[in-house]
Amino acid sequence: MRLVFMGSPDFAVPALKALIDAGHEIIAVYSQPPRPAGRGKALHYQPVHLAAESYNIDVRTPLKLKGNKEEIEFLKDSKLDAIIVAAYGLILPKDILSLPQKGCLNIHASLLPRWRGASPIQSSIRAGDKKTGICIMQMDEGLDTGDILLKAETDITTADTASTLHDRLSALGAELIVKSLIEQPHPIAQAENGATYAPRLYREDGRIDWSCTAQEIDCQIRAFTPWPGNFTTLNGQTIRIGSVEIIEPNQKIAPPGTILDDALTIACGQGLLRLTTLQKPGRAMMDADAFLRGFMVAKGACFE
Structure with missing residues (x-):
């Protein structure tokens, strides 16, 4: 034809x-x-x-x-x-x-x-x-x-x-x-x-709302990889999130966005997530262990 x-x-x-x-x-x-x-x-x-x-x-x-x-x-x-x-x-x-x-x-x-x-x-x-x-x-x-x-x-x-x-x-x-x-x-x-x-996507759509459930945030992060990407802020710095793991889908033990331990387990509106790959400003995406070696994250701090 x-x-x-x-x-x-x-x-x-x-x-x-x-x-x-x-x-x-x-x-x-x-x-x-x-x-x-x-x-x-x-x-x-x-x-x-x-x-x-x-x-x-x-x-x-x-x-x-x-x-x-x-x-x-x-x-x-x-x-x-x-x-x-x-x-x-x-x-x-x-x-x-x-x-x-x-x-x-x-x-x-x-x-x-x-x-x-x-x-x-x-x-x-x-x-x-x-x-x-x-x-x-x-x-x-x-x-x-x-x-x-x-x-x-x-x-x-x-x-x-x-x-x-x-x-x-x-x-x-x-x-x-x-x-x-x-x-x-x-x-x-x-x-x-x-x-x-299905709307047109913009960079700001990738901001993580920690009041959502762990499953909803996991879906967003997978949906927005690679574009528009996913991000949150900690102490005024933008942190990009590459991947997460659902630790517990239902538990609610702290305010949304709270960092619960040294393994980067995060409280969501419902359920718990663990951040597995992250990106600090000016660096490449890296595993959580490598991220923590060069970036101070205090237990009890809260992503925004």
Whole structure:
């Protein structure tokens, strides 16, 4: 098939490669524009952009699509069978959605209608969901409201972080999008009951609220690894938390955030957690033992 692929981050790269390997003709790839990053402000190219260039595929990086006559004309003249979208970062307007013969297909990392929106992977872990998956969706003008073509499930384990689940779903999405183009299944409308929304995440979302239960904090820390990360403060210093272990899910013996012992056991609103990896200002993430050798943490002190 003649396709245009629209995607930006690592999540979308396996799908692009799978479509190429399956023999589809990728007319062009759309990705977010390169932007300055790091101390030197060198231009940072999106992973999909770099992957497309490695295949000598034309990469287009418009700042917007709505009202963009040049891009609309390009897509119209390309006589596409379908547009494939995976974490692209721009909303497709109606006049683009209607262009391809088979429409625009989105690879969405949740079991729709649960977790429509920008952060479905993180939201599913944070909520304590036991399952998630991939949906191949026929795009419409709504926010992830289109009909479902195919879906596949995967379990969320208590060891999963957003990073591990991201990689599993990325591979599953690649497999499913190729299958959907072969089988061309009949679309099924989403149920409106059970719809939930996954918001865009910001750094401040990673602040730990110690009044939550031990299980809720564990879910947040796994959900926000690696982005946006998790942090707390002690004596005015920001401490980043990489991982924790639930010691006791129900016990409540001290005010939330209290450091109970020299092993960094922390009282939560309900239950006890032990911090297993932490990061002090200006240093790398480290095991708790190494952290304590270089950072004074007094029993009875309280994280805020």
